[in-house]
Amino acid sequence: MMQERIWLRNGVVIDGSGAPGVPGDILLEGDRIAAVGSFPHPAEARTIDCTGLTVSPGFLDVHSHSDLQVLENLPEKTLQGVTTEVVGNCGFSPYPVAADLKPLHEFANGIFRGDDRWGWATASDYLNDVARSARQATVHSLTGHGTLRIAHAGNQQGPLPESTLDAMERGLDEALSGGSCGFSTGLMYAPGSSAPFEELLRLCKVVARRGKVYATHMRSYGNALVEAVEEQLKLARESGCRLQISHFQAAGRRNWHQQAAALDLVDQARAEGVDVAFDCYPYVAGSTVLTQFLPQWTLDGGSAALMARLTDPAQRARIARETVEPMAHDFSDIYISSVGGAANQHVVGTNLQQIAEARGCAPIDAMIDLLVEENAVVNMISFNQSDDNLRQTLTHPASIIISDGFYVKGRPHPRLHGTFPLWLGEMCRNRKWISLPEAVHKITGRPAARFGMSGRGLLLPGYAADVTVFDAGQVMSPATYDRPEVAPVGIRHVFRNGGELQ
Numbered sequence: 001m002m003q004e005r006i007w008l009r010n011g012v013v014i015d016g017s018g019a020p021g022v023p024g025d026i027l028l029e030g031d032r033i034a035a036v037g038s039f040p041h042p043a044e045a046r047t048i049d050c051t052g053l054t055v056s057p058g059f060l061d062v063h064s065h066s067d068l069q070v071l072e073n074l075p076e077k078t079l080q081g082v083t084t085e086v087v088g089n090c091g092f093s094p095y096p097v098a099a100d101l102k103p104l105h106e107f108a109n110g111i112f113r114g115d116d117r118w119g120w121a122t123a124s125d126y127l128n129d130v131a132r133s134a135r136q137a138t139v140h141s142l143t144g145h146g147t148l149r150i151a152h153a154g155n156q157q158g159p160l161p162e163s164t165l166d167a168m169e170r171g172l173d174e175a176l177s178g179g180s181c182g183f184s185t186g187l188m189y190a191p192g193s194s195a196p197f198e199e200l201l202r203l204c205k206v207v208a209r210r211g212k213v214y215a216t217h218m219r220s221y222g223n224a225l226v227e228a229v230e231e232q233l234k235l236a237r238e239s240g241c242r243l244q245i246s247h248f249q250a251a252g253r254r255n256w257h258q259q260a261a262a263l264d265l266v267d268q269a270r271a272e273g274v275d276v277a278f279d280c281y282p283y284v285a286g287s288t289v290l291t292q293f294l295p296q297w298t299l300d301g302g303s304a305a306l307m308a309r310l311t312d313p314a315q316r317a318r319i320a321r322e323t324v325e326p327m328a329h330d331f332s333d334i335y336i337s338s339v340g341g342a343a344n345q346h347v348v349g350t351n352l353q354q355i356a357e358a359r360g361c362a363p364i365d366a367m368i369d370l371l372v373e374e375n376a377v378v379n380m381i382s383f384n385q386s387d388d389n390l391r392q393t394l395t396h397p398a399s400i401i402i403s404d405g406f407y408v409k410g411r412p413h414p415r416l417h418g419t420f421p422l423w424l425g426e427m428c429r430n431r432k433w434i435s436l437p438e439a440v441h442k443i444t445g446r447p448a449a450r451f452g453m454s455g456r457g458l459l460l461p462g463y464a465a466d467v468t469v470f471d472a473g474q475v476m477s478p479a480t481y482d483r484p485e486v487a488p489v490g491i492r493h494v495f496r497n498g499g500e501l502q
């Protein structure tokens, strides 16, 4: 039987390499690209007129938290033109698991929007399910350090015994040989945050041996940003692994001035030949769990231990002090995006300053009370960055553009629905921060090369037929922080492995 042919005619072809667009055609045959440029009229092809449109490789989102949702084939990424996702970021992966799933679910459900059933024993089990069920995107998965640590040591904090470290090394090696594309840490999430440098070094050596990527959510993006970058560069130098710093930024007004120094360290290391790069999302606000603002020691032992501390008056006073003192944000910068229970749903979409005024208390007390009332299950969106800093990272030669999107049971960050159209429409077309071919390169050819994906990310004959057709004059995300779920505009056709996605 002849393979289906699709002829994309008369578009402007931006091939993903960073080279300028050229008028031309693309022929898809089965799951491959058969021809690019100008060629004779192909027989028996479905023809799509791309006059006035841009034809580019399908976009890659190499920092996604849709580990569970890729199995459900939700439309959010496809509507943005994404055809490949890398999950397992920031230390969270859905494998490997131990018999007791409870500590893992407590650790990851704030990011995964999971229930109390999920979990895969090995990377290959998870990836087999992905291969069977995930139709919207080609999915690659990093092995999360937090998950790996919980599988071998539960919620235990601090240095682990030699035998446990040996077992973790073997576990990581098994995951990488079973198809996981690399390793990720989340060094602001307990218990992974308590790992000493030596533990990370041992694991990064496994990554280096396997030639895979190490992606890190560092120990700090705020007051200790520079020290955090130094630690990660030391890991890369001593282990020889390929280092990808996740969602690079200086978070909190008081820390904005630190970004230049932190980027200088990255530039210096690159000049010396260290294989380091980073990624960033095109928004000044970030999003995660509200407990991120608490001192790390309060998170030891999981949420039961945290609740005990927050409800003990003496410990509560200390926690309040140690949260406010290093706080680089204003409380009005921190918005609640989801709460677990029914009684506080009205605070979703408001900030901690407003909640404090409504409750007639100090913002720190509003924050702690909310955590207590919700058993610590609270997500937030915090306005972290300046526009100048954002421009500096997004346009830096070492950066890749990512969504860092995750699903919540409330109001998600608009990046989940809008990252790639916003990048092309707002930062590239409206603000002119970058040329269109370079903007496309940062979401196609560059991330594919960085994560070692051969045969994707460029429009070349023989490559996978992953193609996104968009209107460069229209593409945009109208999603806002108040209405984050509004669909993008200007993405016209999305093909993955030659099949058109809706």
Ligand SMILES: [Zn+2]
Pocket: 089, 090, 217, 246, 247
């Ligand atoms: Zn992260």
